[in-house]
Amino acid sequence: MTNHIVVSxxxxxxxxxxxxxxxxxxxxxxxxGAGEVLALIGESGSGKTTIALTLMGYARGSCRISGGSVRxxxxxxxxxxxxxxxxxxxxxxxYVAQSAAAAFNPSRTIMNQVTEAALIxxxxxxxxxxxxxxxxxxxLSLPNPETxxxxxxHQVSGGQLQRLMAAMxxxxxxxxxxFDEPTTALDVTTQIDVLQAFKRVIKERDITAIYVSHDLxxxxxxxxxILVLNHGKVIEFGETxxxxxxxxxxxxxxxxxxxxxxxxxxPLQHDSELPLLEIRGLVAGYGRxxxxxxxxxxxxxxxxLTIPRGSTLGIIGESGSGKxxxARVVAxxxxxxxxxxxxxxxxxxxxxxxRSKEQFxxxxxxxxxxxxxxxxxxxxxxxxxxxxxxxxGLSDDACRRRIVQILDLVKLPAEMAGRRCGELSGGQKQxxxxxxxxAADPELILCDEVTSALDTVVGSAILDLLAELRQELGxxxxxxSHDISTVRSLCDDILVLYEGRAVETGSCSxxxxxxxxxxxxxxxxxxxxxxxxxxxxxxxxxxxxxTTPAGMGSPLCPFLNRCPERIAGxxxxxxxxxxxxxxxxxxxxxxxx
Amino acid sequence: xxxxxxxxxxxxxxxxxxxxxxxxxxxxxSSLLPGDAAxxxxxxxxxxxxxxxxxxxxxxxxPGYVRYVTWLKGLLIxxxxxSLANNMPVAExxxxxxxxxxxxxxxxxxxxxxxxxxxxxLSAMYGGSRLDRVLNFTTLCMVAIPEFLVATVLVLIxxxxxxxxxxxxxxxxxxxxxxxxxxxxxxxxxxFFVLVAQMARMSRAAVLDQLSEPYVEMAVxxxxxxxxxVLRHALPNAIGPIANAVALSMSYLLGGVVIxxxxxxxxxxxxxxxxxxxxxDMPLLQTCAMIFCAAYLLLVLIADxxxxxxxxxxxx
Numbered sequence: 045m046t047n048h049i050v051v052s053x054x055x056x057x058x059x060x061x062x063x064x065x066x067x068x069x070x071x072x073x074x075x076x077g078a079g080e081v082l083a084l085i086g087e088s089g090s091g092k093t094t095i096a097l098t099l100m101g102y103a104r105g106s107c108r109i110s111g112g113s114v115r116x117x118x119x120x121x122x123x124x125x126x127x128x129x130x131x132x133x134x135x136x137x138x139y140v141a142q143s144a145a146a147a148f149n150p151s152r153t154i155m156n157q158v159t160e161a162a163l164i165x166x167x168x169x170x171x172x173x174x175x176x177x178x179x180x181x182x183x184l185s186l187p188n189p190e191t192x193x194x195x196x197x198h199q200v201s202g203g204q205l206q207r208l209m210a211a212m213x214x215x216x217x218x219x220x221x222x223f224d225e226p227t228t229a230l231d232v233t234t235q236i237d238v239l240q241a242f243k244r245v246i247k248e249r250d251i252t253a254i255y256v257s258h259d260l261x262x263x264x265x266x267x268x269x270i271l272v273l274n275h276g277k278v279i280e281f282g283e284t285x286x287x288x289x290x291x292x293x294x295x296x297x298x299x300x301x302x303x304x305x306x307x308x309x310x311p312l313q314h315d316s317e318l319p320l321l322e323i324r325g326l327v328a329g330y331g332r333x334x335x336x337x338x339x340x341x342x343x344x345x346x347x348x349l350t351i352p353r354g355s356t357l358g359i360i361g362e363s364g365s366g367k368x369x370x371a372r373v374v375a376x377x378x379x380x381x382x383x384x385x386x387x388x389x390x391x392x393x394x395x396x397x398x399r400s401k402e403q404f405x406x407x408x409x410x411x412x413x414x415x416x417x418x419x420x421x422x423x424x425x426x427x428x429x430x431x432x433x434x435x436x437g438l439s440d441d442a443c444r445r446r447i448v449q450i451l452d453l454v455k456l457p458a459e460m461a462g463r464r465c466g467e468l469s470g471g472q473k474q475x476x477x478x479x480x481x482x483a484a485d486p487e488l489i490l491c492d493e494v495t496s497a498l499d500t501v502v503g504s505a506i507l508d509l510l511a512e513l514r515q516e517l518g519x520x521x522x523x524x525s526h527d528i529s530t531v532r533s534l535c536d537d538i539l540v541l542y543e544g545r546a547v548e549t550g551s552c553s554x555x556x557x558x559x560x561x562x563x564x565x566x567x568x569x570x571x572x573x574x575x576x577x578x579x580x581x582x583x584x585x586x587x588x589x590x591t592t593p594a595g596m597g598s599p600l601c602p603f604l605n606r607c608p609e610r611i612a613g614x615x616x617x618x619x620x621x622x623x624x625x626x627x628x629x630x631x632x633x634x635x636x637x
Numbered sequence: 638x639x640x641x642x643x644x645x646x647x648x649x650x651x652x653x654x655x656x657x658x659x660x661x662x663x664x665x666x667s668s669l670l671p672g673d674a675a676x677x678x679x680x681x682x683x684x685x686x687x688x689x690x691x692x693x694x695x696x697x698x699x700p701g702y703v704r705y706v707t708w709l710k711g712l713l714i715x716x717x718x719x720s721l722a723n724n725m726p727v728a729e730x731x732x733x734x735x736x737x738x739x740x741x742x743x744x745x746x747x748x749x750x751x752x753x754x755x756x757x758x759l760s761a762m763y764g765g766s767r768l769d770r771v772l773n774f775t776t777l778c779m780v781a782i783p784e785f786l787v788a789t790v791l792v793l794i795x796x797x798x799x800x801x802x803x804x805x806x807x808x809x810x811x812x813x814x815x816x817x818x819x820x821x822x823x824x825x826x827x828x829f830f831v832l833v834a835q836m837a838r839m840s841r842a843a844v845l846d847q848l849s850e851p852y853v854e855m856a857v858x859x860x861x862x863x864x865x866x867v868l869r870h871a872l873p874n875a876i877g878p879i880a881n882a883v884a885l886s887m888s889y890l891l892g893g894v895v896i897x898x899x900x901x902x903x904x905x906x907x908x909x910x911x912x913x914x915x916x917x918d919m920p921l922l923q924t925c926a927m928i929f930c931a932a933y934l935l936l937v938l939i940a941d942x943x944x945x946x947x948x949x950x951x952x953x
Binding site for chain 1: 850851852854855856857858859860861862865869870873874947948949950
């Protein structure tokens with residue numbers, strides 16, 4: 045195989061602010077053969093995206109390509125001038141960005157943007173380019189390929205937008221396509237559709253590609269070879285099969301290890317019969333309430349759950365399923381339209397204003413994104429000191445001592461107290477975010493996607509910490525996540541949310557053995573496994589869309605529209621009953637007994 | 638389309654409601670001014686009887702809310718009353734002066750807006766370059782100098798010392814192009830000085846804001862040239878904030894003409910308003926104030942409509 049792309053001794057530097065330069069890509073060399081898919085894998089800050097972008101002669105912000113060479117066939121990319129680079133980009137090398145929602149211009153139609161590269165490079169007339177775009181839409185199994193191009197980006201779903209972006213990259217038949225974490229922002233059930241579409245197109249068109257990802261399981265499906273990166277350096281470079289089965293380097297071994305499942309459940313300490321938190325028949329949403337007390341746009345419908353003291357309830361669902369709304373209701377940030385929220389058997393007031401300080405203290409929330417939840421200009425001691433003085437009225441001295449203890453709890457050094465939040469790494473920020481909640485001495489911590497923004501290894505350490513804190517302090521968690529494997533590893537009980545309804549509830553062990561609710565089944569089977577060929581073998585089925593989907597507030601099954609196991613004449617006419625499965629979990633489905 | 642019309646109708650409704658509130662505020666504030674037109678007309682030595690008689694004939698003796706309702710009704714049918722100072726219908730006075738002010742403001746806008754937007758977009762395009770810094774510095778200097786100083790210095794240099802243009806700025810109807818230019822050059826340049834900085838800086842910021850968006854990087858990686866990236870990709874998304882910046886500057890233009898009209902002795906509506914304050918000529922003052930408010934609300938409404946139409950999320 046001839047090496048089509050040869051990168052040798054590549055260096056990229058970024059200015060540090062005090063005049064020095066920081067090397068973010070350090071002496072990286074690799075090659076890609078024609079028709080081959082190479083994956084660049086690593087955690088955030090490993091330089092994988094930076095390396096991929098140098099193949100287009102591009103460096104973000106004030107970064108600078110400071111040495112080495114990038115050859116594309118006969119072309120030395122790094123020696124090109126501005127005009128040469130413009131000619132290269134979009135024509136010979138094209139790019140599929142991580143977040144299609146951000147990478148599409150919101151004020152221009154999709155077709156306009158998909159065909160743009162072909163028109164800029166004068167490779168086709170507008171009519172020809174549009175015809176080709178429609179073919180690509182069809183190849184990528186997009187719905188309504190003839191007309192989808194007339195829409196604006198906000199009018200199509202995230203998964204569709206990501207496939208449209210692939211069409212945008214392929215319109216010029218480039219020699220190399222760079223996929224930069226193209227499915228990271230998607231739900232698992234959407235990710236699998238997109239991966240299947242990408243895989244098919246790559247195979248059929250014999251595309252040479254660089255696939256950037258942090259997710260080994262995804263990469264295992266897509267790549268022929270893998271380049272493992274850490275801190276801008278090449279750690280290991282080999283065939284996919286070798287990297288997955290026989291990783292040579294210890295760092296690669298830790299990456300592979302972080303993916304494999306780990307149980308963190310601890311035995312329950314039942315010291316009281318009364319559950320810590322109980323929710324009965326909860327309805328919540330936005331807009332005015334009608335006569336029956338239903339809001340204009342209900343987000344959560346008929347949710348009931350209990351969290352025994354010291355246990356962890358996992359809430360699983362895709363984006364938009366109402367997971368965060370549930371946390372907000374418990375925290376008092378959203379009003380309850382119907383139903384009850386009981387803390388230790390006593391009803392919790394539904395508005396913030398009517399809750400007591402003590403009630404605030406007992407329930408703490410940890411937000412998903414520590415970057416935005418912590419004020420970057422505040423010192424760690426300020427962030428942690430605030431709940432200590434507010435809830436416990438500690439004096440300065442006592443406060444300082446307690447901060448050291450709390451930092452120790454989350455395994456951070458005491459010196460951290462003097463640092464500003466903006467200076468911390470992602471994992472450290474999330475620990476401070478958690479420490480802030482712990483400072484109140486809560487009984488229930490609402491964890492809203494606390495590991496989603498973190499790398500696998502860092503996220504896995506946070507999960508370990510959560511499990512340990514539970515054992516030491518006896519706190520309970522409501523652990524919200526879209527990622528079924530994190531929920532499985534940490535939680536005692538689970539609740540699967542779909543469009544604001546609890547479609548399955550049960551103990552976590554029921555997730556190990558079928559049968560499941562069809563939606564839970566789809567969720568479980570959509571999680572990529574660390575095994576080549578999984579994508580081809582996956583039993584993921586796409587059911588034809590119904591013409592009249594059950595809308596929000598309809599009594600019919602919310603999953604009806606996507607359900608592969610729906611029963612014609614039953615599911616589309618009768619509301620689903622709540623019944624139990626033989627493994628003990630309770631589901632909202634006609635398939636229950 | 639229905640949706641967009643509804644949105645615009647709602648904004649227009651809000652604007653009308655605000656205008657009603659403003660009318661009440663204007664009316665009550667203007668009645669707080671010390672002295673009244675009768676006192677002003679008759680002077681300090683007037684007898685109380687003469688004052689009372691004049692007040693009655695002018696309708697000033699009626700309670701405030703009655704005068705307000707009468708005035709509001711008059712406004713609605715286009716008859717804002719009679720000027721107390723010179724006994725002419727306010728409508729007539731305004732009809733004579735308003736078009737002149739509009740001509741002045743219009744020319745100033747016509748000159749300033751395109752130049753300001755071009756400068757703003759250019760400095761965003763070459764953000765951080767020497768061009769950007771020079772433009773930034775110059776426009777800041779221009780806005781930092783008060784307009785009366787600019788006007789006075791301009792008159793001193795171009796009208797008095799060099800004699801190139803007339804210091805009195807009024808071109809009678811039917812004036813030649815030369816006369817027209819000579820009359821308007823100085824006031825327009827003065828207003829340009831005031832306006833250009835804010836608009837240029839705001840449009841620079843709006844475009845720069847868009848240039849850091851991922852879709853701009855995407856356009857660059859498709860091989861689009863810099864002008865294409867800025868004009869075709871970033872600019873359409875910056876129209877909302879730019880339209881707002883322009884509307885705010887234009888509304889300033891209405892207020893800014895007061896000083897300029899006075900210094901250049903230009904017979905526009907702003908100098909009419911200044912006279913009406915001096916004369917305690919309430920009907921005239923109130924009408925002028927209402928015109929300024931209405932113009933301001935109209936500008937903001939137009940900016941809102943621009944923002945709505947340029948945004949497909951609101952449009953469709």
